[in-house]
Amino acid sequence: MTDILPGTDPVSQAALKDEILRAEHISKRFGGVVALNDVSLSIYKGEICCLVGENGSGKSTMIKIISGVYTPDEGDITVNGRQYKKLTPITSIHEGIQVIYQDFSLFPNLTVAENIAINQQLASGKQLVNWKQVEQIAREGLAKINVSLPLDAEVSTLSTADRQLIAIIKALLANARIIIMDEPTTALTQKEVAALFKVINGLKSQGMSILFVSHKLNEVIEIADRTVIFRNGKKTMDQDAKGLDAKKMEFYMTGREIDGQAITFGEVNQADAPLLKVEQLNLARGFFDVSFELKPKEVLGITGLLGSGRTELALALFGELPANSGKIYLQGKEVQIKTIQDATAHGIAYVPDDRIRQGLFLEHSIENNIVVSIIGRLVNRLGLVNSKRKASEAQRWVRQLELKTPSPELPVKSLSGGNQQRVVLAKWLASNPKILILNGPTVGVDVGSKAEIHELIRSLAQQGLGILLISDDIPELFQTCHRILLMRAGRIVEEYKRQDITEQALNAELVAAAPVRADASASTHVSAQP
Amino acid sequence: MSADTNTPSTPKNSGQPGRRFRIEGQTILLLTVLIVLVIFFGSLQNKFLTSRSITSMGFQLPEIGLLTLAMMITILTGGINLSVNATSNLAAVVAGLFLVKVMPPDLAPGAVNLYLVAALAIALIVGIVNGIINGFMIGYIGVPPILATLATMTFFTGISTGLTGGATVTGFPEGLSIVGGKDLFKIPIPFIIFVALTAATYLLLNHTTFGFKTRMLGSNPIASNFSGINNKSITMKVYMFSGLLSSVTGILIMSRTMSAAYEYGTTTYVLLTILIAVLAGVIPGFGSVIDIFFAVLILQVLSTGSTMLLAGIRGSSFFKDFAWGVLLIIIFIINYFIRIRKQQE
Amino acid sequence: MLKKIIRSNEFVIFLILVFLSLAIGLVNPAFFSISTLFDTLRASIVFLIMAYGLLPIIIAGGIDISFVAIAAVTSYATHMFLIGRGYQGSILLYYTIACVLGVLMGLLNGVLVTRFKLQVFDVSLAAFTMWYGFNLFFVGATANYEIPQSAVGYYNQFIIRTRDPFVGETGLHVSILYVIVIGLVIAWLLKYTTIGRGVFAIGGNREVALRSGFNITRITLITFAVMGLLSAVAGVTQAFLSRNFNPVIFITQPLDVLAAIILGGAAITGGSGSILGTTLGVLVIQLINRALILTGIPVEWQRFVVGLILILFTSIPALRAMRARRVGHTTELVEGE
CATH class of the missing domain: 3.40.50.300 (P-loop containing nucleotide triphosphate hydrolases)
Structure with a gap:
């Protein structure tokens, strides 16, 4: 029916x-x-x-x-x-009928022209390749959607958007x-x-x-x-x-109705000393003069377009791309974060945007994935891993985050996107962090799970965590954040309180053209707006 | 998506801590092959199951067995160590030259023993230093393991060649032969060393945080880095351990043959260790020391058995190489059908 | 266009080649002679042929080490069969029989890989052990120095002759022509045929190659047949150049050939590689071996030096890549450039 x-x-x-x-x-x-x-x-x-x-x-x-x-x-x-x-x-x-899959079905090691023309080549059944014809087919294809791309560039050097255009052209040329x-x-x-x-x-x-x-x-x-x-x-x-x-x-x-109005945000006590304070942080070809504070129980949004330096900032705080200059204070004390081990030792956790590649061990069990960051704490007096404690620790997080799985011994690849993201969250929550950096926490997660993850983020903040949330999903920022910083071309250009701006206005600011600088590194003296 | 998320999947990664002594498919397969081979050779050759032939196997198998363990742990991390044999030879050569050139002649037996212990320590240090070189290139500089260890394989062999001038080093004190040539309660000492180190490796890989991190690193190095695992230091330790196991092999060979040479074993030895690891089903992130143990036994039984059976025929000792290749292909094919059947379930 | 050439892998190796030659020439001017050139080329011939055979498999994403075993079995078995029947005729029959055997042995690897979905490396490991064992047990375990009557003069059949004050008469061996022809044919196949592009496609993204309609099984089988064929050619050529048939020839060298190809710019993970780069890679390694003899470094320390050079060769690109990773990728900064 x-x-x-x-x-x-x-x-x-x-x-x-x-x-x-x-x-x-x-x-x-x-x-x-x-x-x-x-x-x-x-x-x-x-x-x-x-x-x-x-x-x-x-x-x-x-x-x-x-x-x-x-x-x-x-x-x-x-x-x-x-x-x-x-x-x-x-x-x-x-x-x-032509399907453009998420991976675009392209060959990264071949040129733009060849990728565009390869289906024609195969369809013709010819055993020899006529390179002039390949180029001509590619030109015709580009003309169809009125874009220009370098024909002899390897696809691996192109941006995601350009790859998508090639995939569309391929579909068109197949008489879609x-x-x-x-x-x-x-x-x-x-x-x-x-x-x-x-x-x-x-x-x-x-x-x-x-x-x-x-x-x-x-x-x-x-x-x-x-x-x-x-x-x-x-x-x-x-x-x-x-x-x-x-x-x-x-x-x-x-x-069911997901009511955006019914959300309750935790209170941030403005009198509290900041959990994290960043001063004049710089990274070559990453970001410049970044300064901000994060209070306990606060969710601070960082937004900006892809390539605005938002991910670099997260990676700098997590020690993966250590900053070149500037100061980082944790609970008032200056700290050096040069490696990921430095960051985790200081209670900083990072949930990456590329879940599959950076966050998970797909073939390994849910249990192994959850305990990976705290395995050092699950040893007995002889220094051997206590498998009972390991299992019970994993079980605890499966329950706490309501992970839907028949057994934590199943490989993580058996889970859905939303549940996989919960595993990555559990991995870091298990380490009992003070500061949680979330990069695109709901990318590829369905609406229902998304609302649940947002609820989880708010409640984690209420329990005292400081959360940095990096996202260009505007509604997401409004569902979770107390304040939002806008990044553009490697700088923090604006700070908003959630109550002071509308989703539409923030969206307009976000997509506003980024200033083009001929020499970014020379202009590091200009101080950014806090 | 509905199809993906709802497909019931079975864990293929059962040989982990927490599931102690759970026997896997690969282990059953290897054990079956081993039993079949023992029965086959035992029924055709009544010499095969005598204590003499078993003892001789006990002397032969530890060398390749330890070298395979040295190879296996690097494969677990998604790497490879082509320099295992070059390291084993270099360790033997350096220790051997120490005994021949540095140790003064006409020492009291007690002093000779001191020098022997020092020589063994030097061999182990050589192994660890070689491991540090590999670990630094792979972990800290980021050279692909196959290229890095290909380079160091030539480099280490080059040092051995240079130090010995291409000659074999001989003339060691008699006491050295204890390690590789004597037995304890009728069990060959090399075999005792092999079993002890296999057990130690098992404990290390399956029940320590180092082992856990090693396997996580092997299955996704990017995620392990982002999970706070220090990839560089784990890689360094793995290659150091690999170097250490290689140098123990060097000591066993030196002690059994009472000589040290830059060219012992060569590339074929290295390829044989990879072959055993593949036979045991080791892949990055997953693999069991117990399976390695059985795979080594299979190769040794096949080798001893076929050589006995074909005794007197010209080139009989080479039949084993042929049989190893055939056996490996057969096991690949059996594994293929097992995989297919699992998927259908 | 010029910028593209300068940035290419081949150009970098070419520079290394030139630099090495100059450096060795400065130490020992005798290096700059026609006979050195001819010697280096002669020593490179069989390695070039094997490397050309292996290259397509590497581009398609596989690593094979069994090619040396195929070279050994095809040449040695053919010889023992023919010489046992008192054959004294032309070398052509050697090549014919060996090539047929080589193709069949290559195809065996290919069938195992495609039919049972096995890793190329794993299968080649089994084949390596199996074929050398086969050669030694079933064919013969000792080297054979008999050469058929009509092929006796083949080892010094030169296309150019020259007189050298040190070594006397020498020349450029005729088999360098095979190398050139084979190299051009493989390069053409890779660049101008649908199958050749399929090899790159499989190495670039196997799943997409399948979806696009490439016949992966067929292409894989062809790469293995080519590998078997060229291994056989290399095996027979080696035997006649050195005037002996050795059942374990090349047994220690599969990784050296692999290293030369990687040095020549092919990615070990597949998807890239070229005949030109491979040629330069083999020549660089041969040149280092030749050169060390002329530089006065004691023979027993030469392998040490080769190892040191290899460590540098592999570390430098990795170091450069590491430094590139230590900066951000804020793309908006470079917009408008």
């Missing part, structure tokens, strides 16, 4: 617009788990359809069925008027009629997102259909013509995007 909301009538929409793809009554089970339960989805010519849902809602399964990777257990798919019981990847591509983009903005800065949306809108005006899969609701509001929401393998909404707001979408995604 599909509970399509009143006011939406796919049939009448089909009459108005050309329907390119229609997936009807699709069901798919994996073992005992129902991934999709009688779901229908249509895509029309020249529209941007946003598919929204939490992790595990069935979005990915739907994409894989449309692109022919999975065979549905029930239901059928009609593409360009032809009906299929199941699609294969090849027929799906033949019908003009529907482009499916799976979480395309995850690794993009706000500016790059704006540029991407321009490209997407350009494609739409050329008659291309876009299925935009995302859980970033503000982006969905900005780009969608029509919004489809999945929850627990069912479609809960399918309607015109006009007049849809984030709160309503959240309701259909989670089945």
Whole structure:
């Protein structure tokens, strides 16, 4: 049963617009788990359809069925008027369906031109490579979306945004009629997102259909013509995007209302001595003249675009990229932080933005991942690891952070994104830190878990921790922070109290053009605004 | 995503502390192969299961066994140590030259023993110093392990060659042969040393924080760094330990052959240790000392057994190399099918 | 364009080569002679052929050490078979039989890797042990110095002859032509064929290569067949150049060839590498070996010096990379540049 909301009538929409793809009554089970339960989805010519849902809602399964990777257990798919019981990847591509995955499917060691042209080369079945033709194909491709990239640059040297453009061009050159983009903005800065949306809108005006899969609701509001929401393998909404707001979408995604107003923030006692004080901190090609204070029980947000120096600042405080000059005081005493061991010895913990690469040991058990930072404390008198204490310590954090897993002995890779992030948090909370630095704590985490992690951050602060939260997710900052520092081109340019600024205003400040400096290192004397 | 998050997965990493004595698939496989081989050779050759042949195996296996442990711990960290054999030879050469050139002739037996102990200490120090050089290049400078140890392999062999002028060092005091050539309660002393060091390595890797950190470092060095593990110092210690085990091997060889040479074993010895580690299923982050022990036993049984069986045939001692290669391929294929079956479950 | 050349790996190794030559020439002017050049080239021939065979496997992300065993078995087994039947004919039959064997042995590795999803290195380790053991046990354990009648003069068949005051008549051996032809063919295959680009694609991102529709199995098998083929060519060439057939030839050298390729700019993790770089890498190592004889360093200390040079070669790029890691990446600063 599909509970399509009143006011939406796919049939009448089909009459108005050309329907390119229609997936009807699709069901798919994996073992005992129902991934999709009688779901229908249509895509029309020249529209941007946003598919929204939490992790595990069935979005990915739907994409894989449309692109022919999975065979549905029930239901059928009609593409360009032809009906299929199941699609294969090849027929799906033949019908003009192109998926752009999060990894963009590029070869980092090959040039831009070759990456663009490689599918044509393979499709032609030719055994020899004509490099003139490769270049020509690449030029034509770039012209299609009206961008310019260095053709002979290796893709590994390009930014994420540029790689995405190449992936889009590849899809276009494959004669795509529907482009499916799976979480395309995850690794993009706000500016790059704006540029991407321009490209997407350009494609739409050329008659291309876009299925935009995302859980970033503000982006969905900005780009969608029509919004489809999945929850627990069912479609809960399918309607015109006009007049849809984030709160309503959240309701259909989670089945409950997440009330932004009901949040209670802990009090920061202004009379308290600062936990952390940073004076005139500098790092070559990182940041300049950074000074700020962090009080106990305070959540201090640091925002800025990718490449504004926000991550470098975190890494400097954590000892991974030690600052070149400046002073760091912890509870009033000046400390030297030259290594990560210095930082952890002083009670500073860091939850990195790249969870998979920097935060987790995927093949290892949840237990090992949790105790890794405190293993030195879990030894007996002989200096051997006390396996009982190790297990009980892990068990304690599994309970405390409500980690959803049958056993802490399972490898971390068996967990969902939100639960994986809890493991990284548990690893550092176990070490009983004084200061917690969180870098993008909810990147790739679904809405439900996100709210829970925000609640956790607030309650940790109330227990006395000082928290530095680095994020460019504006609502997140407003859900958690007492104060917010704005970084731009390696400097702290502004400080806001949460009550004194609106989300819209902060967003505008964030994306405002960064000042271009010819010689940044020469201008370190100019003091930044505190 | 729903498919990913809901797929039930089984832990492949069971050989960890906390799960003491849980026997893994790889261990069962190796043990089965070992038993099959022992029964096979035992039934075809009644000489095979005599105390004499077992004792002779007990003398031969510790050298390659210790060298394999030296290799294994570096593989655990995601590295490799191609200089294990060069280190073992250099340790023997330096200790040997000390005995031949520095020790005054015509000493009282007690004084000779003192010099012998000093020589053994020097060999161990050489091993540790070599380990420090490797550990510094890999951990502190960041040279890829395979390149760093390839360079130091040549370098260490070069020192041995230079010091000896390419000649074999001989003429050691008789007392030296105790370590590598005598037995205690009918158990060869080298075998006792091997078992003791295997047990020590097991304890170190499975029940100490050093071992825990080593395995975490091996499975994701970036995450271990961000988890507060001092990658540099762990890497340094691992290569130092690897150097130490290599130098013990050098002592055993020197004591058994009563000679020291720059060229003993060469590259083939190094490759053999990697082969045993691969046979035992060691990969970065995961691997068991017990499996190494069984893998060494398998190779030794195959070697002794086939040489006995083919005695009298020209080049019979080379058949083992052929058999090792074939056995390794067979185990790879068995492992492949085990993996496939696990995935289907 | 010029900037790109200067930044390339090949250019750096070329500079090292020039610098080394000048330094050695200053110590001993006898180094600057045609015969030194010819000697270095002659010593490089078989290593170049083996390295060319190994390069595609490395680019595709594998590490193989069994190529030396294949070179040994194909040349030695072919010889023992032919000489046992009193063969006195042309060298061509040697190459033919050895090449067929080489391709089959290479394919065996390839099949194991592709069919059973095994690591290239693991399989090659097994093959290395297996084939040397096979050679020694089943074929023969001692070197053989018989040379077929019609191939006796092959070892000094020169394309250019020269007279040297110290060594007498010498020259550039004809097999340098094979090296040039093989090098050009492999370079062409890598650059101008779909299969060659597939080799790079697999090394760059295997998963994507599969998704893009490259036939990974076929490409992998081809790289192993090429490796087997060229190993056989190298094995037979080595035997005729040195006028002896040795069952354990090259047994200590697989890592040296690997080192030369890496020195030549190929990434050990796959995805990059070139014939030009590989050539320069092999030449640098051979040059160091030659040069040390001429610099007056005692023979027994030469390996020590080679080791020291290798330590420097591997440490310097790592040190540079380490320093680059100690600064931030605040990209907004360089905008507009």
